[in-house]
Amino acid sequence: MHPAISVIFFTVISGAGFGGIFWIGAGLADGSPTIARFAVMLLSCSLAVAGLLASTLHLGHPERAWRAFSQWRSSWLSREGILAIACLIAFGTHALLWMTALAGMTIAGWLAAALALATVFATAMIYAQLKTVPLWNQWLTPPVYLAFALSSGFALVAAVSPAGYFLGLPTALTALALLVIAWALKLAWHLQGQVSTLAQRGSDTGTATGLGDLGKVRLFERPHTGENYLTKEMVHKIGRKHAAKLRLFSVLTAFASAGIVCLLVWLAALPNLVLALAALLQIAGLFVERWLFFAEAKHAVSLYYD
Amino acid sequence: MTSLPQTVDKKLGLVIDLDICVGCHACVVICKEWNTSSQASPLADVDAYGSEPSGAWLNRIHTFEITPPDAPAQIVHFPKSCLHCEDAPCVTVCPTGASYKRSEDGIVLVDESMCIGCGLCAWACPYGAREMDPVEKVMKKCTLCVDRIYNENLEEVDRVPACVRTCPANARHFGDFADPQSDVSQMVLQRGGFDLMPEMGTRPVNKYLPPRKKTCAELVAADVPVAGSFLGWLDRALERLG
Numbered sequence: 001m002h003p004a005i006s007v008i009f010f011t012v013i014s015g016a017g018f019g020g021i022f023w024i025g026a027g028l029a030d031g032s033p034t035i036a037r038f039a040v041m042l043l044s045c046s047l048a049v050a051g052l053l054a055s056t057l058h059l060g061h062p063e064r065a066w067r068a069f070s071q072w073r074s075s076w077l078s079r080e081g082i083l084a085i086a087c088l089i090a091f092g093t094h095a096l097l098w099m100t101a102l103a104g105m106t107i108a109g110w111l112a113a114a115l116a117l118a119t120v121f122a123t124a125m126i127y128a129q130l131k132t133v134p135l136w137n138q139w140l141t142p143p144v145y146l147a148f149a150l151s152s153g154f155a156l157v158a159a160v161s162p163a164g165y166f167l168g169l170p171t172a173l174t175a176l177a178l179l180v181i182a183w184a185l186k187l188a189w190h191l192q193g194q195v196s197t198l199a200q201r202g203s204d205t206g207t208a209t210g211l212g213d214l215g216k217v218r219l220f221e222r223p224h225t226g227e228n229y230l231t232k233e234m235v236h237k238i239g240r241k242h243a244a245k246l247r248l249f250s251v252l253t254a255f256a257s258a259g260i261v262c263l264l265v266w267l268a269a270l271p272n273l274v275l276a277l278a279a280l281l282q283i284a285g286l287f288v289e290r291w292l293f294f295a296e297a298k299h300a301v302s303l304y305y306d
Numbered sequence: 307m308t309s310l311p312q313t314v315d316k317k318l319g320l321v322i323d324l325d326i327c328v329g330c331h332a333c334v335v336i337c338k339e340w341n342t343s344s345q346a347s348p349l350a351d352v353d354a355y356g357s358e359p360s361g362a363w364l365n366r367i368h369t370f371e372i373t374p375p376d377a378p379a380q381i382v383h384f385p386k387s388c389l390h391c392e393d394a395p396c397v398t399v400c401p402t403g404a405s406y407k408r409s410e411d412g413i414v415l416v417d418e419s420m421c422i423g424c425g426l427c428a429w430a431c432p433y434g435a436r437e438m439d440p441v442e443k444v445m446k447k448c449t450l451c452v453d454r455i456y457n458e459n460l461e462e463v464d465r466v467p468a469c470v471r472t473c474p475a476n477a478r479h480f481g482d483f484a485d486p487q488s489d490v491s492q493m494v495l496q497r498g499g500f501d502l503m504p505e506m507g508t509r510p511v512n513k514y515l516p517p518r519k520k521t522c523a524e525l526v527a528a529d530v531p532v533a534g535s536f537l538g539w540l541d542r543a544l545e546r547l548g
Contacts, residue, residue, distance in 0.1 A: 060438065067404075133429070203432075215373045233429075
């Protein structure tokens with residue numbers, strides 16, 4: 001699949017933003033100084049919004065994007081849009097109640113937290129629902145998206161939290177644990193992906209043409225000599241060229257380096273602010289991880305072109 | 307509404323006979339011609355006369371080579387357009403309601419004025435039946451020539467999809483698959499018509515007919531001359547010369 005920069009940016013950045021909204025809603029920033037708390041609220045919200053805006057860049061007609069709120073009964077993309085807006089409204093309410101010191105702040109926060117998770121889940125389901133792309137069509141895809149959002153969001157919000165502990169655990173240790181869980185899920189996804197292939201689902205050129213019973217079927221000639229929308233969008237292979245190197249880079253950056261930062265903060269009792277570095281490293285590595293998510297995915301239509 | 311209809315009154319679609327198709331691309335060209343001039347917007351190309359031409363087409367012919375275990379390889383020309391699936395995944399993923407399947411005849415259509423050009427429907431289709439228009443930036447697909455088949459301004463003989471009307475080999479047939487007595491239903495029954503990628507669970511309406519069994523086995527065995535013939539005598543005479 002063609003790795004569109006706008007979609008990669010959207011899933012990574014809005015993932016971190018909604019992850020941040022979840023943890024703020026869950027109370028991670030409660031003990032933070034007012035200005036820091038305001039800053040991290042604004043940052044999480046901005047990341048979520050920036051991601052959403054980026055996602056409209058790959059649309060042919062962004063001016064009609066409002067129409068995408070209508071088909072929530074059947075479409076995960078529609079659900080994602082509605083949930084994202086609902087989450088931002090709940091989070092805005094939470095922020096407003098906090099600033100005006102009115103009651104109900106915690107409830108609005110938890111509501112925003114739940115909606116943030118639901119939004120990331122809906123984003124993941126846009127990919128996970130597609131039978132045409134077996135690599136994405138596995139049950140682990142939504143857990144991986146959720147885990148990366150929660151991990152990168154936690155590091156982001158924890159950076160402004162002066163508290164050494166959150167929910168009874170050292171804050172930096174929680175950040176490390178979330179990181180390890182996320183990458184363990186990603187590893188499981190990757191391994192499951194090795195066997196979640198078109199061939200394993202019973203699809204090959206034989207079933208694509210229905211001629212497999214007659215003998216070995218091989219593409220002799222493409223419909224046109226040039227590229228077309230389908231080959232550019234779904235039979236994209238260029239991105240796979242440096243897959244091994246890119247995978248190593250993403251693991252070293254978003255897992256190893258970010259993990260070492262969390263570990264140092266925990267063991268050397270460094271200020272939580274250093275966790276911001278862990279958040280940045282994760283986001284940088286996740287851009288590459290997300291690139292491979294698209295570039296390595298094989299679409300069923302490739303059976304008609306390979 | 308992008309939920310699929312519970313029932314359809316008719317199941318209009320195509321039968322494509324892979325035994326007859328000669329791969330002339332006439333259906334491809336007439337499809338482009340009809341759909342670039344009859345629709346709300348042209349079916350656009352970019353760099354059409356340049357070095358890297360590209361554009362949206364609703365019907366494309368691939369060519370495959372089949373090598374049976376016991377016979378020489380054969381070529382099969384393979385026209386492919388929207389199959390108007392009963393469980394069309396392209397429709398349900400659409401966030402705007404631009405994609406829909408009609409309950410009256412089962413045709414899958416796109417309302418261009420509502421399409422945001424997100425491309426998700428093309429991702430959901432295993433067959434590559436939908437293509438983004440490079441100029442209009444909306445999704446285009448086969449309409450089963452919905453503007454021809456009910457068009458009373460046309461002669462009755464022309465009230466079929468343009469590809470069916472133009473095929474010089476008569477490899478394409480149009481009809482109602484919900485009617486077991488229709489020509490298309492009968493053809494599928496008699497010739498063993500099949501679905502493309504049934505494992506995707508899309509339940510396509512369009513069916514394909516397989517190439518008929520070829521009588522090539524005798525041709526392969528023909529390199530041993532028959533005894534008693536002139537060639538048999540010549541064969542033996544040349545053998546004797548060493």
